[in-house]
Amino acid sequence: MIDFKHTPPGLLVSAPSSGTGKTTVMLGLLRALSEDGLAVQPYKSGPDYIDPAFHRAACGRSSFNLDTWAMGPKLLGEVAAKSQGADICIAEGSMGLYDGVATAGQSGFGSSAEAAMRMGWPVVLVVDVSGQAQSAAAAALGFRMYNPDVPFAGVILNRVASPRHERLASLGMEKAGLTVLGVLPRRGDLTLPERHLGLIQAVEHPDLEAAIVGYAEFLRAHVDLDAIRAAAASKPQGPPSAAAAPHLPKPPAQRIALAQDAAFSFAYPHVVEGWRAAGAEIMPFSPLGDEAPDERADLVWLPGGYPELHAGRIASAERFRAGLLKHAQTRPVHGECGGYMALGAALIDKEGKSHRMAGLLGLVTSYEKRKLHLGYRRVSLTAGMPGFDAGARLFGHEFHYSTILEQPDAPLAEVTDADGNPVVETGSRRGKTTGTFFHLITAEEASA
Template identity: 80%
Template sequence: MAEVPGLLVSAPSSGTGKTTVMLGLLRALAEDGLAMQPFKSGPDYIDPAFHHAACGRPSFNLDGWAMGPGLWQAIAGQAAGADICLAEGSMGLYDGVATRGQQGFGSSAETARAMGWPVVLVLDVGGQAQSAAATALGFRRYMPDLPFAGVILNRVASPRHERLTRLGMERAGLPVLGVLPRRGDLTLPERHLGLIQAAEHPDLEAAIAGYADFLRAHVDLGTIRAAAAGKPLPQDPPPLPRPPAQRIALARDAAFSFTYPHLLEGWRAAGAEILPFSPLADEAPAAEADLVWLPGGYPELHAGRLAEAEGFRTGLRHHAQTKPVHGECGGYMALGEALIDKDGTRHRMAGLLGLVTSYAARKFHLGYRRAVLCAPMAGFDAGTALRGHEFHYSTILEQPDAPLAAVSDADGAAVAETGSRRGRVTGTFFHLIAAEEAPASGPRRDCPTEEDRSPAETR
């Protein structure tokens, strides 16, 4: 069995600089001639595109809550042929959900332990010195069997600050892998779902090159390379998820871009033909497509252009007369009757579902989702249990169609956003990660009825 050593870049919390470190390390090590395989721990669908831009290899998510062992092995197998794996954690190192999923609770620490990747802990030491060692030591000892490479000190204010902070780390017996001076320009642009999309960055190549130069100047790359370790990869990994159709018309532009990379890779590997089209350019889906798939993204930022895209809307409606259409999150909103933007302006959408959503009535929705299908969805039979993740700020004002699934959160509590179906058209607010490989523990709810749904969903 092949072994590709790796590291997992994590931090005590979000906002500490781990994405900057991740991108800088990927590019710097790739410039040194190493074939880098990036991964993202957890259900993030924005960061993998930045990873790809940094090192030239597609990045894949690993998620212990949503993924069974077969899919995990299939994704880990994508590292074959690489020299080093580098994974980016989500949130804080030990953050996950309270109820166990298919393999775990979804924390980055679980990913590192499962893969045998030592943790590089990025610490924002602003406002403290020796005390930072107590934080690092707590993270090191919280899970004693977690492999640990050392720390990178970020946002160091001065040579004196560095000297004091290093003293604390030496006393705690923690290796310091790098010291990053405070710089205000080492941030990536953000919007309400986190980072902007990689394709939207005004000068992504220059930014990543700058991160690499910064990391090369302030981090011991040789020591970091030497710290990489890992467990053997599966010799004959299972295949990635199969495609829901042979020819898939996939919406792909600034409004629709959030699809998990392992799904697209699995579809292509199984011989499916991906036919991209741009609703924002008023392109209709390919007439020969067997399925139209509208991913999530930022339709709320482009609602006016989508409302004017008559060619896209006509082609979509024509397709739905005889063949399936599916949308997730932003794609689901675009299939609805209308979308109301943050200023309260109502924009006409495709009208294939009765859904009306609003960003003026803003509400935060975030978390894992388990959905048992009440009816078939493209590629899946009724009764199939799916796992995914929901992340948006919209509110349902109207949802008159039949529910698509009985949906619950990670702890098994019912979720009102059930998705919907009408004819051959289906939609969900969660982004699909995987179908369950075996029945999972926890309640299996009946499909919602009209009485179960809130007034806002049915009026």
């Protein structure tokens, strides 16, 4: 049973756009508040497969996505209930504060602002003031006033060049009536490494612990942590005060062999948590380590990741391939995005070299000529996949740069974007193997 009366207070760290430093601020806050003895529950607003692992490394608690486009009130409530036992919630926004789906006359549907309103978490706006001074206040005030219903805590000024720059920018914020919660001097060494889908994965960072310690020290020196804690609030709008039954995704099998390594790690935390909470046994294995899935598994699930960066190693992982093929003879296999690519016949890397994949599907994908595929997906299954029967309606998200060259197998689903436009990446099926380019978020019934 979920009781929102006991949801701890929280804040949402957002920004006018991507690239302003909000992830650095987020990780620094998580670690600094944890060092101060608080149990901090992290969240990520919107679809993201990478940031939650960084959050967990910073504060020691699993981070979950809050997605107001894909998740209905009951599932949002279930995810919010993961904060029980915490002293404070800190959520990281996606893109800009108001960026979201524009549908049915509603702009910003699924945005970080909507998540802040739904949870009653005041926004801490990270403002990059480089190249401007008082003008930054005009922009920040616009974000504050664009929707007066969005709770607002104040701003953190980032990339401040000098004491004079700080004074001018702070005076502008004062004139606009905006509380300055911190001033971060410009430092080029506080960026996280990135690649084509955003940040590198937490498991790939050469010295993540040292980086997070540095972020925490930086914020402790330049941000008013007491003011941050005092600004936290929680007045949820929408989710019910209680739910009679769990609404996290149900497990598609009892024993699930889940690929987990640098090539396959993009699984939504709330999905895996739902499986565990319902009693499923998760059996992690590493294709890059040439590990076969556990022979006792009822299902093999390959999540997304970066197979295009490790195609040679995947192609040469004979124990993994043999174990996967043996499993698929009698039991289901499913792949999402990168996992889907690995189940195909071949993957062409950025140099144009073709690598043999598992061959359970006829799919051939290419990363040689990058093309962005990004957005929410509405799905109607035309055939069953693990955990769902034909006809099930699902919500998901797609984010990759690979292109399908061949897809000879039967389609798995009818897929559209958030606006209802058809999407050609329909997924495919052959025998007991299925795959999709979309990452499953939830089923339609969980959003009712």
